[in-house]
Amino acid sequence: MSIDRKQLIIEAATKSFSLFGYKATTMDQVAKIANVGKGTIYTFFKNKEELFDEIVQMLIAEMKQVAEEAIDPQDSFHENVHRALFQLLQFRKKHQLSIKLMQEGREMGTPAVLEVMEKMEQAILTFIKEEVSKAIDAKEIKPCNPEVTAFIMLKIYVSLIFDWEQKREPLSEEEIAKLFELYLFQGLSI
Amino acid sequence: MSIDRKQLIIEAATKSFSLFGYKATTMDQVAKIANVGKGTIYTFFKNKEELFDEIVQMLIAEMKQVAEEAIDPQDSFHENVHRALFQLLQFRKKHQLSIKLMQEGREMGTPAVLEVMEKMEQAILTFIKEEVSKAIDAKEIKPCNPEVTAFIMLKIYVSLIFDWEQKREPLSEEEIAKLFELYLFQGLSI
DNA sequence: AAATGACTGTTTTGTTCATTTGGTCATTTA
DNA sequence: TAAATGACCAAATGAACAAAACAGTCATTT
Incomplete structure (x- = not known):
């Protein structure tokens, strides 16, 4: 398996929340920053x-x-x-x-x-x-x-x-x- | 002169501010409640x-x-x-x-x-x-x-x-x- | 001289509609 | 064949515009 995808997502989301706040952070953006398909996020987290x-x-x-x-x-x-x-x-x-x-x-x-x-x-x-x-x-x-x-x-x-x-x-x-x-x-x- | 118009205006405005707040109180409304022409308000007060x-x-x-x-x-x-x-x-x-x-x-x-x-x-x-x-x-x-x-x-x-x-x-x-x-x-x- | 409300330029509000968003799922990948 | 994906969808958002409401003025009335 490649590097821990969940960790990547958490890091990406943390960065985006810190930079833009909760509302202005989109799941597409988090996926992009994490270099991950958007669907992948939803295998680890129920929702935003x-x-x-x-x-x-x-x-x-x-x-x-x-x-x-x-x-x-x-x-x-x-x-x-x-x-x-x-x-x-x-x-x-x-x-x-x-x-x-x-x-x-x-x-x-x-x-x-x-x-x-x-x-x-x-x-x-x-x-x-x-x-x-x-x-x-x-x-x-x-x-x-x-x-x-x-x-x-x-x-x-x-x-x-x-x-x-x-x-x-x-x-x-x-x-x-x-x-x-x-x-x-x-x-x-x- | 009729009853003190300034007092009427103050009473009307107080009532309206208390009931609806500052933004939702219009000068037309205050004039109406006070039974006074809108222009009269502006002879006593510079603005809202x-x-x-x-x-x-x-x-x-x-x-x-x-x-x-x-x-x-x-x-x-x-x-x-x-x-x-x-x-x-x-x-x-x-x-x-x-x-x-x-x-x-x-x-x-x-x-x-x-x-x-x-x-x-x-x-x-x-x-x-x-x-x-x-x-x-x-x-x-x-x-x-x-x-x-x-x-x-x-x-x-x-x-x-x-x-x-x-x-x-x-x-x-x-x-x-x-x-x-x-x-x-x-x-x-x- | 004091009071007025019709008038005016500006702001706010309601509405529409194209775009974006969160979330799903059939398909792809390894 | 299990994990990953992104095209897709319904719902939410916001840009754009028209209509309404607004604060404040001023020519007219009382």
Whole structure:
């Protein structure tokens, strides 16, 4: 048998999704880039959306790895969460495919893309929630609802990293870490 | 002279904007509802956008009043901010015109509407920032950047009131108050 | 002097139709 | 003979055009 055709298709589709987005990627184009007959794609994937989903699954796995690499059991919980969330959002901010998908989700509202963005957010929330639960068990932080806490943490990070610099000077990583520490861990009370 | 024509126009336009949104409101329609010739509108307002802006100015003034009424100098800073932000966002959630505008901003991205939503957000931020500054001066809370703090507070509230219940059970006012108190004032640290 | 609505140039909307697209399947290939 | 293929098809898309609706003006009316 020649080289793995499924791999070729995945690589071609990833390239095209990253370059043009989901809607603007045609199956003919993917076949052409992969040097494969169009029908061949359908022997490996039920349809366009399933091909897309498989690629996004890989993206989520990559993100999970980035997050896990940011965790150092020696460090405190909030240093770990800060590093993990920061790395995660930087990843999302820099990776070609993530960027294209976020654009397409916002600007065109492509349903398949919105669905996939949900999944990515859910994956991040699950990861953080797990870390929060561990920290509560280890009595590193006060008892609290891990789901709400993970949700708030992610929202604060997205706010500081994406929303704030929409209209203002971007904040440096250290500033973000300090703010996170102040608001979420120390608290504003005197 | 007959009854105040400018007032009639403002009332008619408010009704139409609330019912159909900015784009779907035509000047002919406003004139008809107001029982006024179309040309009359242009003796009071330069164009459609200026009419819209004047109405939104009134909405913002109303919001400011709601926020101010929520502040009780006897109470602590965080009780006051909680009440003010909560009232503000409930107002936004219940008022016909706000609802229509938020919909139109999200779904159609009408530029005039987005612009106006910016203004509303800025008004809220300025109000909270002012309260934060006062609280710092009164040594009620730790020194911090009032602008970032106001920004984070609003984000947390919008997250808890709007975003959270997108996919989960809504949180009650008391729950939101408790969460706000825990995350922002007490801090998660033990 | 204030109010008006018919008028105008522009934008939006509805419609048509040729092209493109996702997906199938009979044929080809190795 | 199993895997690969591309011609093929129904459905979706969008370009092009005509018709309608629109914001804003201004000569006329009140």
